[in-house]
Amino acid sequence: EVQLVESGGGLVKPGGSLRLSCAASGFTFSQSTVYWVRQAPGRGLEWVSSISGRSIYKYYADSVTGRFTVSRDNAQNSLYLHMNSLRADDTAIYYCAREYCSHHVCYPALDSWGQGTLVTVSS
Amino acid sequence: QSVLTQPPSASGTPGRNVTISCSGSDSDIGSKTVNWYRQLPGTTPKLVIYSTNQRPSGVPDRFSGSKSGTSASLAISGLQSEDEADYFCASWDDSLNGPVFGGGTKLTVL
Numbered sequence: 374e375v376q377l378v379e380s381g382g383g384l385v386k387p388g389g390s391l392r393l394s395c396a397a398s399g400f401t402f403s404q405s406t407v408y409w410v411r412q413a414p415g416r417g418l419e420w421v422s423s424i425s426g427r428s429i430y431k432y433y434a435d436s437v438t439g440r441f442t443v444s445r446d447n448a449q450n451s452l453y454l455h456m457n458s459l460r461a462d463d464t465a466i467y468y469c470a471r472e473y474c475s476h477h478v479c480y481p482a483l484d485s486w487g488q489g490t491l492v493t494v495s496s
Numbered sequence: 497q498s499v500l501t502q503p504p505s506a507s508g509t510p511g512r513n514v515t516i517s518c519s520g521s522d523s524d525i526g527s528k529t530v531n532w533y534r535q536l537p538g539t540t541p542k543l544v545i546y547s548t549n550q551r552p553s554g555v556p557d558r559f560s561g562s563k564s565g566t567s568a569s570l571a572i573s574g575l576q577s578e579d580e581a582d583y584f585c586a587s588w589d590d591s592l593n594g595p596v597f598g599g600g601t602k603l604t605v606l
Contacts, residue, residue: 408595417584417598418586418600473546
């Protein structure tokens, strides 16, 4: 069974830092492109960042570029999001999600999501 | 403000059909495929349509997707009470190298 479990969320002051983690199991993590997607309370989904299987490609939304850094440790089946210079509008549930692949073809869609971890930025 | 535009709400009665729309631009829906996600209250999003009109394994054929130009639609036939959820459309933007999402449509089964 595919599982993604996020951790590391919490309350942080504006300007502070936080590191989110996502532990993956039930699939070949090193071959999967994985994403961070966030959802502010009562709002829609917003893509934050993505990273390819061997970390060759890393992409960021404009709203977090220069402040957030995505990384992964395939030996530990883990995904990370390092967040610096946090702002109030970064407050959201942060989900990690896996790119959907079927019959050796991968699609720009997300088929497995973690339960999310809440980040609250407030003084 | 979301990149893709969805109506904030939709409704239907059990057994009837409902369609949810999603509007974008030439750089996303107009040139890329569309995905749809369902988010039941208090749960995480679930993929129900990918590549505009394909269903992942386990998604009933009551769900179907289509697109025309820069707009896409999710159709649900034979509405059931458990279909009451938020539905999000998504596409891809090459300039971002990432997905773009709609703001979500809250579907109420009356």
